[in-house]
Amino acid sequence: MERCGPQALPPRSQPGDAPLNSTSLPSRRPHRRSSVALALVLAGLQAGPLPALAQVRLPALGESASDDLSISAERRIGEQIMREGRRDPTYLDDAVLVDYLYTLWAPLVAAARERGEIDADTDRAFPFEAFLLSERSVNAFALPGGYVGVHLGLIAITSTRDQMASVLAHELAHVTQRHIARSIAGTRTSSLVSVAALLLGVLAAARSSNVDAANAAITGGQAAAIQGQLNYSRDVEREADRVGYGLLGAAGFATTGMAAMFDRLDVATRLNDNGGFPYLRSHPLTVDRISEARSRSLLAGSLPPGPKLGHALMQMRSRVLMDPGVVSLQKLAGGATSSPVRIDQVAAAYGGALAASQLKDHAQAESHALQALRLSGTVAPAEPQAELALHLLLAEVRLAAANPTGALQALAAAPAGLGARPRLLLAAQAALDQQRQQPGIDRIELRRQTEALQTWVADQPQDAAAWQLLSGTSEAIGLRLRSLRAGAEAQAARGDLTGAIDRMRAAQSAARTASEGQDFIEASVIDSRMRQLVAERRRLVLEMREASGQRSPRDPNEPPPT
Numbered sequence: 001m002e003r004c005g006p007q008a009l010p011p012r013s014q015p016g017d018a019p020l021n022s023t024s025l026p027s028r029r030p031h032r033r034s035s036v037a038l039a040l041v042l043a044g045l046q047a048g049p050l051p052a053l054a055q056v057r058l059p060a061l062g063e064s065a066s067d068d069l070s071i072s073a074e075r076r077i078g079e080q081i082m083r084e085g086r087r088d089p090t091y092l093d094d095a096v097l098v099d100y101l102y103t104l105w106a107p108l109v110a111a112a113r114e115r116g117e118i119d120a121d122t123d124r125a126f127p128f129e130a131f132l133l134s135e136r137s138v139n140a141f142a143l144p145g146g147y148v149g150v151h152l153g154l155i156a157i158t159s160t161r162d163q164m165a166s167v168l169a170h171e172l173a174h175v176t177q178r179h180i181a182r183s184i185a186g187t188r189t190s191s192l193v194s195v196a197a198l199l200l201g202v203l204a205a206a207r208s209s210n211v212d213a214a215n216a217a218i219t220g221g222q223a224a225a226i227q228g229q230l231n232y233s234r235d236v237e238r239e240a241d242r243v244g245y246g247l248l249g250a251a252g253f254a255t256t257g258m259a260a261m262f263d264r265l266d267v268a269t270r271l272n273d274n275g276g277f278p279y280l281r282s283h284p285l286t287v288d289r290i291s292e293a294r295s296r297s298l299l300a301g302s303l304p305p306g307p308k309l310g311h312a313l314m315q316m317r318s319r320v321l322m323d324p325g326v327v328s329l330q331k332l333a334g335g336a337t338s339s340p341v342r343i344d345q346v347a348a349a350y351g352g353a354l355a356a357s358q359l360k361d362h363a364q365a366e367s368h369a370l371q372a373l374r375l376s377g378t379v380a381p382a383e384p385q386a387e388l389a390l391h392l393l394l395a396e397v398r399l400a401a402a403n404p405t406g407a408l409q410a411l412a413a414a415p416a417g418l419g420a421r422p423r424l425l426l427a428a429q430a431a432l433d434q435q436r437q438q439p440g441i442d443r444i445e446l447r448r449q450t451e452a453l454q455t456w457v458a459d460q461p462q463d464a465a466a467w468q469l470l471s472g473t474s475e476a477i478g479l480r481l482r483s484l485r486a487g488a489e490a491q492a493a494r495g496d497l498t499g500a501i502d503r504m505r506a507a508q509s510a511a512r513t514a515s516e517g518q519d520f521i522e523a524s525v526i527d528s529r530m531r532q533l534v535a536e537r538r539r540l541v542l543e544m545r546e547a548s549g550q551r552s553p554r555d556p557n558e559p560p561p562t
Contacts, residue, residue, distance in 0.1 A: 069181040071125045078126075078145020083495035085131075085149075086464075092134040092152070093465060094321060095422035096392055100314045101150065103385065104165045104253075105130040108172050111250035117176040117243060122146075126175070130168065136322045138265075138277045140167050142174040144181065152322035157264065161311040162257025166248055169258075173243035179236050241289065245296060254305045259297040262290050309379050310386040312343050316351035320358070329355040333364065346375045350390065353397055362401035369394045384415045392419065395426045404433035408445070421456075421463075428453055428469045435476050443477055450474055454482075457489070464493035481511055481522040485529070497537040504530045 085091055109128050112118045118128075126146025135151040142148050148171045158164045174180060249255045265277070320332055332355035353368035373390045391414035398406040407430040411423055428449040435446050453470040457463060467490035474483035488503035504526060511523035 071121055074181045075125050075145040078143050078147050081143055082147055086495050090133045090135055092132040094132065095425050096389065097132060097314060097317055099419050099422050101130050101132065104161060105168055107251035108165065108169050108247050111247050112172060112176050115246065115250055134322055140171055142171045142180055146175050148172065152318040155318040156315055156322060158315065160257060160308060161306045162254040163261040165253040166258035166261045169248040170240050170244035172247060173240040177239055177243060241292065252303065254303045256297045259293040262293045266290055307383045309343050309346060309383045310389060312347040313350050313386055313389045316347045317354060320351055320354045324358065329359050333359055333361065342375060342379050346372050346379060349375060350393060353393055357397040357400045362397065365397040369397050385418060388415050388418045392422050392426060399430055399433065404430040404437065424452060424456060425465055425469060428473055432472050432476060446473055447477055450477060462493045464490045467493060481507060481519050481526065484510055485522065485526050492533060497533055501533050501537065504533060
């Protein structure tokens, strides 16, 4: 599976259909159970290795996993979980936050490749995809197949990018050392679909605060066995600490961020958790692990902490998005702070603008966004990534206020070379809104954005948000076949194969009835993709039948039983 999105990694793909705000992009479908908030026993955070030791490729506890669960099987389990997860209402593809997440994630993956933690087979098979869940709880987790999830609550409590990167490094270590495969290897006699389904059930049960419901969800010997496998051993956690620490330093982050994150979590254990820190329940901090983290940061030396403003803005964005209640938004919409620290002032104005925009107070949102831009000029040293985030915010609030021309102006003033995906999605939405407001306006900008989207999805075929926008812009400039196909691809990227096939059939019908001048290349692509989608759905149906013990449908070419 491929990943699209903030491109620091080689173009693979990344999930896609999430709005930047309530009006600027197609909204996520409030669909299915929030079970797949995937709450997370498959994760862990702790310390890591000394830089000198990081260059030594020590034997990995997970290396024997390939004997029990193949890389391709692990990937298929992960894909099945993500297919369900992308349709969960807690799944969040906020383009701005995901772009920031990848500025941390991509260097860690690149460092893992350089250090040999990711071998060639794993690199080809796993997408190494990081994604977000709009959960207030403090959590992060790894899933089979190279997927790592992050709750907004975790971003909201971290005070620096180095702390956030330390969590991602630890989770990446679980993936590279194949800890997840080893933890579920005992179920290898079961079908992949049944393993994925049981993992989803166990993860949902782990997220539940209802003990009886959790126990009911893992009733049965097989599910209970998986529950036991999900808890990492101390040795596994120590290895994830060691490898994660090495990745953190090799990727250019301050390794002191890991010890600082431990200190934050240690303080949290002394408070009434009240369900807000599942990370600590699944991977409790021991005295030894905290001591090791602190010792490493003291003895090994570290790079200086990274820039602070960009993370402060994303921290505030997480706080707004994870708690969309009116009362919470009204508190944040004030946008004022008495703190003498300029970074805090900029972050408060940023949060105020975003909250006011969601409350549809567009004048206040614009005022706060402009205030944040002005204040950012007083912060030294300058941070291009933070400046980009502020221009994207201004474009967002103007789109929400039905001012697409102003949004395009804000994007034109943003620093070049950064934030390709959020910039693309916002610009395309602005061009589409502008055309809808002024039908007689020249379509040059809309055509330009349509071609930019087409180029993007060619490299990032799993970006549902880009496909959905491409459907809208193509329809607006009269490219009906492209619009229908793009809508089908958006459904496929969300994991809705039946919906994708229905839309692709509509595209085939439109191609057959089209007048002269139709796009024969597009029609051929539609036919080819239709066959692929049907084959993929059939494969999934067969796997589900096998998982439930049913016989597969008889091949029509097979002679009837006698």
